[in-house]
Amino acid sequence: MATSDFYHPSLGFLMMAAVLPFLPGNRRWKWLLLLPPLAACYAAWSNQPGDHLTFTWLGQTLKLGHVDALSQIFAQVFAVMSLAGLVFSLHVNDKGQHMAALLYVTGGFGCLMAGDFLTLFVFWELMSIGSTFLVMLNRTRESVLASFRYFLYHTAGGLMLLGGLLLRHHHTGSFDFGPIGPGDGAGIANWLILLGFCVNAAVVPLHAWLPDAYPRGTVTGAVFMCAFTTKTAVYVLARAFPGWDILAVAGTVMAVYGVVYASMENNARRILSYHIVSQVGYMVAGIGVGTYMTINGASAHAYAHILYKGLLFMSAGAVLHAAGTQKLDELGGLAGRLPWVMVFYMVAALSISGMPLFNGFVSKTMTIAGAAEAHRYWVALGLELAAVGTFISVGLKLPYFAFWGGKKPDPQRKLRPVPANMYVGMAMLAVLCLAQGLYPQMLYQYLPHQEAVGEYRPWTAWNVLQALMLLGFSGLAFYIMRKVIEPHKALNLDFDWFYRLIGKGALFLICAPIAVVDNVWTVVWDKIGLRVLKFLGRLSSWFDRAAIDGVVDNSARGVRGLGGIAALLQNGRLQHYLGLMVVIGLLIFAFFWYGL
Amino acid sequence: MSDDHHISQTDRAPEGTRPAEHAVPENPEGLTFAQDTQGGLGRFLDAQLAPERTRSWRNFLFAVLAVIAVLGLVVTNHHPHFGYDAYPFFWPVFGLAAGLALIFIVKKIIQPVIKRTEDHYGDL
Known part of the structure; x- marks a missing residue:
């Protein structure tokens, strides 16, 4: 190896x-x-x-x-x-x-x-x-x-x-x-x-x-x-x-689908999970468009995504570790209690949202610009829409309801201590998210198609302003709708409903024939097997009474009779015992003398 | 650094022995290495929850939005992709409208249809 x-x-x-x-x-x-x-x-x-x-x-x-x-x-x-x-x-x-x-x-x-x-x-x-x-x-x-x-x-x-x-x-x-x-x-x-x-x-x-x-x-x-x-x-x-067109469509659907489900979810790590679907959608779309620029964008986004998504799961995991729950309606008011967890979370959340300074800004925009350059406008527009949803659900909703949520800080709430190594792991990724955002070349120098890297420059005045306009005003939408988007306990049906149906169907297909065989066997057993067993039972019962019991009972009677005779002999008189002994001795002597 | 170590240590600690200036003096599980060092930031964040502070933050953020929107008149998009994005207020309007529509459609139309109880599948 x-x-x-x-x-x-x-x-x-x-x-x-x-x-x-x-x-x-x-x-x-x-x-x-x-x-x-x-x-x-x-x-x-x-x-x-x-x-x-x-x-x-x-x-x-x-x-x-x-x-x-x-x-x-x-x-x-x-x-x-x-x-x-x-x-x-x-x-x-x-x-x-x-x-x-x-x-x-x-x-x-x-x-x-x-x-x-x-x-x-x-x-x-x-x-x-x-x-x-x-x-x-x-x-x-x-x-x-x-x-x-x-x-x-x-x-x-x-x-x-x-x-x-x-x-x-x-x-x-x-x-x-x-x-x-x-x-x-x-x-x-x-x-x-x-x-x-x-x-x-x-x-x-x-x-x-x-x-x-x-x-x-x-x-x-x-x-x-x-x-x-x-x-x-x-x-x-x-x-x-690369370049399989169906992936461009599938990726755009993923990007939007993920944010739709994340916007209604209450479980913090499930929100982040739906955002994996959404963010991987950017990469799949980039691969589907298939130009050098979008393949670079997909690779860069995968790199950036691993760092910020790891950090998101780390900080949401730290909240779960500390508070014992990951449900947003049970959290809130934690900003002052877990401030560094909140800071690390926000670094990741701004990264995934594509905020300038953070690494999502230099990777996500490359994929979108690449799609637009390749004249795939619907793909590009779908990805911009997903960016709005991402900022609303991961950048604002999750941290707002986990760390603030309009709830007062509760000093009585029991929090498990967050181990130092968890903070170190989070800090490592947070530093990388920021460093890549500030120095995109750190990431771009490793992209697979170096000849296409020069086609896109993230840090232009327009790109920064466009990101700020898009995110800033989607933030305003969240502010206006913050009561509407408040999460509550619920399970939102997803395609796993069909998977479970398929699973149950498969189980039925396996179980139904077995059940039929089992039913037939039960009847056969009832009609034939049980009767044979009953006959055998009767036979063995008769044999038990006639043969076994006869042997046992007669043996018992024999022993009782012999016992009675032996009891007659045991009368306690020594002279009788001596006489009997002589008789038995003579009988044995006679047996050997004449018999042999 | 193990959790058990922390918990057993604090279980032994008598109540009321921690200094009053800690941000969470009543925390029965005690302060950890990490929480000890983040008290300053935590107190700062809690202080921002005062009504006058939240108002200031809100006004500050509104001002930032206004500045961003006005900057859109100065810095222009030289490579509009969709046609309408050549107009100066396209992206602010797109962000706001898409955000409002998304939240409304998701929470008021989609979720009521697909919402079930948490233990719908009996997994919990």
């Missing part, structure tokens, strides 16, 4: 996950958790482009270490995010959670470095398993149930990918993982692969697993999940399906 010019970033995470159960329980091992992400950071900046770690297996060439500009930029942000995520979770004294996170990140890096579909599939499934445990290990009933739904759903997506890649191999004779042209003859295989990818990218209407599972994950697990699954899917879409 490592050569002189290549180190696979998954290696350290995998080894750490393997040895963690055997480390002594004094918790000094927690510092070792930081080694794999540090090694991954080194690898992400030092690995040279090319195909490394190629093996031939069953006549297929497996490429475990494919490095190019696109995989490098994703590897860099994955490495940074895994470091911040592990710092944030250092206080967690549950090896199971750490192992799940480490395996999950192993899978994420493995997908980035995969040069063929088989390798991709193996790591793809590893991610699915790791993230399932990150939900399950929250150890509440609703989390365990959600993790099973999550796993079923991702298994279905994984099977689509597997079916697609096998069919594609049948048509093309190769597992090579590269750009797929719509007219390459593989037809349905390509669509199956695309569907498998779209499940993980949370493309509407395949998205509902995300807001179902992520808010139910552990505080620290959700921080990892929000960064890796969907962005791995964005990466594989950018590699295999």
Whole structure:
């Protein structure tokens, strides 16, 4: 997994996950958790482009270490995010959670470095398993149930990918993982692969697993999940399906759909989950438009998004950790009690909204401008509309009702202390969000299509003013409608209603034939089986009485008779005993004398 | 730094031993490393909730909006994409109208139709 010019970033995470159960329980091992992400950071900046770690297996060439500009930029942000995520979770004294996170990140890096579909599939499934445990290990009933739904759903997506890649191999004779042209003859295989990818990218209407599972994950697990699954899917879409027009439409729908649901949601981490759908929509749309500028925009936005979304989940998780609830109607009045959590949250919230100074401003606007340059005006307008909704729900609604909400500060409210390492993790990402916003070149220098980077300059007077006008006046809309948008306890039906229906239908299809067989068997048993049993019962009962009881009773009688005779002999007179002894002795003597 | 450590430490601490100037003296779970260092910012934020302060903040933000809108007359868009965005007040109107419409449609039309009780699926 490592050569002189290549180190696979998954290696350290995998080894750490393997040895963690055997480390002594004094918790000094927690510092070792930081080694794999540090090694991954080194690898992400030092690995040279090319195909490394190629093996031939069953006549297929497996490429475990494919490095190019696109995989490098994703590897860099994955490495940074895994470091911040592990710092944030250092206080967690549950090896199971750490192992799940480490395996999950192993899978994420493995997908980035995969040069063929088989390798991709193996790591793809590893991610699915790791993230399932990150939900399950929250150890509440609703989390365990959600993790099973999550796993079923991702298994279905994984099977689509597997079916697609096998069919594609049948048509093309190769597992090579590269750009797929719509007219390459593989037809349905390509669509199956695309569907498998779209499940993980949370493309509407395949998205509902995300807001179902992520808010139910552990505080620290959700921080990892929000960064890796969907962005791995964005990466594989950018590699295999750039310029597929359907993705431009799907991405725009996602961007708007996510903000619509986020605007009515009460659960803080579910609001953020819907905003993953929305923000990944920008990236999917960028990939669908498929120009160099929009692919750059999608990559830049994925980079920025991982940082600010990680920070959003960290700070919302810190509120959940401290207050014990993530429901906005139960929060409020916390600004003075958790001021730094609020500050870090706001850095992320302004970043996701695309506010100048923060990194969303330099990435989101590139995608929108790219779409407009490519004359995709509806895409661009949809993304601007989503930007309004994003600022309203994540930039204003969530922090307003969590930290203020018109409620007075309540010094009596019990808050669990927020560990220092959580603050350190948040601070790391907050600094990066600001730094990238202020120095876009820090991000732009790693974009996959360097020749197109010069086409867009974020820091122009007009771009800044346009962002301020859009966000400022959508803020005014929030101010006017703040009573209307106030969240209340509710469950808002989403496409998971259909998934559950499909699940119940599948269960019915399996159960109904079994029930029919069971009914027939019951009748057969009742008519034939029970009668045979009854006959056998009667037979054995007769045998019991006639044979067993006869033997037992007669034995008893025999013993009683003999006992009576023996009792007659035992009369207590010594001379009788002596006489009897002589008689018996003579009888034995006679037996031996004459008998032998 | 483990939570258990903090909680057990504060459980042992007798009541009323903390200095009165702390922002949250009655907090039964005590102050942590982090909360100790953020008292100043927390007190500042709480102080902003006084009615006259909130009014000042609101007026300040309205003024900022006015300045932004006026600046739109000076700094113009050289590459309008949609046609109407060549007009100076397009983006303020778009932001306000889209925001109002979004909140109204979502909360007054969509949510009443798809809203169910929290435990609709029986998962909780």
